[in-house]
Amino acid sequence: MAAPGSAKMIACPACGASITLRAIGQSVMIACPSCGSHIDVSRPDIQLIQKYTLVTRNLHIPLGTRGTLRKQTFEVIGALGRSSGAGGRWEEYLLFNPYLGFRWLVYDEGHWNLGQMIKDTSTVHPDVGVPYQGHRFRKFDMDKAVVDWVVGEFYWRVSTGESVLATDYIAPPLMLSCEKSGQEVTWTLLEYIEPAEVEAAFHNHSPARSYLGINQPNTAAQTLRSVRRLALWAIVAAFLVQIVCAALAKSTVIPLGTYNLKHKLSDETQVYGPFSLPRAHSVDEVVASGNIDNAWVELQGTLTNTDTGQSYRFVNAFQYYHGYDSDGSWSEGSRNGGALIPNVPAGTYTLLVDGTSGDNSGRPLDTSIQIGLRYDVVVWRNFWIAVLLILSYPIYLAFRSGVAERERWSDSDYSPTGANSQRVRR
Amino acid sequence: MMRQFAYVLVCGAALLYLVGANARGYVPFAGPPTRYASSYGHSGGGFFFHK
Numbered sequence: 336m337a338a339p340g341s342a343k344m345i346a347c348p349a350c351g352a353s354i355t356l357r358a359i360g361q362s363v364m365i366a367c368p369s370c371g372s373h374i375d376v377s378r379p380d381i382q383l384i385q386k387y388t389l390v391t392r393n394l395h396i397p398l399g400t401r402g403t404l405r406k407q408t409f410e411v412i413g414a415l416g417r418s419s420g421a422g423g424r425w426e427e428y429l430l431f432n433p434y435l436g437f438r439w440l441v442y443d444e445g446h447w448n449l450g451q452m453i454k455d456t457s458t459v460h461p462d463v464g465v466p467y468q469g470h471r472f473r474k475f476d477m478d479k480a481v482v483d484w485v486v487g488e489f490y491w492r493v494s495t496g497e498s499v500l501a502t503d504y505i506a507p508p509l510m511l512s513c514e515k516s517g518q519e520v521t522w523t524l525l526e527y528i529e530p531a532e533v534e535a536a537f538h539n540h541s542p543a544r545s546y547l548g549i550n551q552p553n554t555a556a557q558t559l560r561s562v563r564r565l566a567l568w569a570i571v572a573a574f575l576v577q578i579v580c581a582a583l584a585k586s587t588v589i590p591l592g593t594y595n596l597k598h599k600l601s602d603e604t605q606v607y608g609p610f611s612l613p614r615a616h617s618v619d620e621v622v623a624s625g626n627i628d629n630a631w632v633e634l635q636g637t638l639t640n641t642d643t644g645q646s647y648r649f650v651n652a653f654q655y656y657h658g659y660d661s662d663g664s665w666s667e668g669s670r671n672g673g674a675l676i677p678n679v680p681a682g683t684y685t686l687l688v689d690g691t692s693g694d695n696s697g698r699p700l701d702t703s704i705q706i707g708l709r710y711d712v713v714v715w716r717n718f719w720i721a722v723l724l725i726l727s728y729p730i731y732l733a734f735r736s737g738v739a740e741r742e743r744w745s746d747s748d749y750s751p752t753g754a755n756s757q758r759v760r761r
Numbered sequence: 762m763m764r765q766f767a768y769v770l771v772c773g774a775a776l777l778y779l780v781g782a783n784a785r786g787y788v789p790f791a792g793p794p795t796r797y798a799s800s801y802g803h804s805g806g807g808f809f810f811h812k
Contacts, residue, residue: 569772677788
């Protein structure tokens, strides 16, 4: 018996070419790399199974190439091309390590998967939602897979034209592939491998990926998972900052007096104060309220620093209407209003107010408005801007992730959204 | 990893903004509204609440 890892040379019974038999004692057939004829190597007397005259194929990884993938060294001993009923084509490379056995390296339009046949299939039931190795797999597609060509050696008798019913279940980066042929059912667990990893292992070159692979990890979703806890903590921190700021703020109303809306001149300015605002950089709010009814009020004016003459404009407008219609009684607006004045330095101030008003007939109101200044308020819009800033990246990632998943499942007959564009691939 | 680090910086910037804006009395979009008396009045059924 040959030692593990040793190779044996045989001559092709069809074309006479020298063929290297690498998995001695484990391979049962070999497809001649020169002519493609299938040769039975399960017995000492090598026999021709089927004769072919094969055109030389450009494999993504040539037979006999050795490479270290996931810290394990493998040699490519066989390759076969398959196609599905939907028109997709892919290649499967049989890797061999005399101590580890066989693995599959599947190539599909720039995407690579490393697979291993599952020997104990008693726990593999993805169809009924049973997790496998802690992962819940979802059915992605089911189609007939036909062998188009074969080259190299295999541990079973594979022939061109052979077909199986292949069903794929995905839990990116993993995929469970079930192949049924008559009574025989085989399960293979595949894991997505970045092309760069395969290229580093086998020194090959694969074309660029043009779409999201069946079980290609969704990088946006992965990044989202890694930042969402951080986003949550940042929002909690922002909320605490806001609560502390609100607790420290005075937020007290300084009553300033009344403003009579009924006046003879079109504009009648009234001055309130002086009053003291001790905090530097305070946000203040001119507040006004009155018993208005189906009318509007607009108060314009300035908050003026009596020492520096610096003034801050404001417009405080509010309106209140109510009535009845076919749906019942209604109301809109409010009987009070406020106008924020940001970044007011400490100092002594006066408030100048001009008021106008109107009822349904356009006449000025014959009523008075209570005027006050809510001093040192904390506004929540800064908090919401901070939250928006914190959430902008997670929202972007969620959008990207959603787009990627829609693209992935657009190829599936089992899309959770029902969308299916049936791009031609496996 | 770089993206996570960049996002930590974004979160830090958001918190700094909040602290700074509250401390400095900054209110975004706080300019006086440009409205005129003729624009006031009942909306005629647009935005009001039925009781």
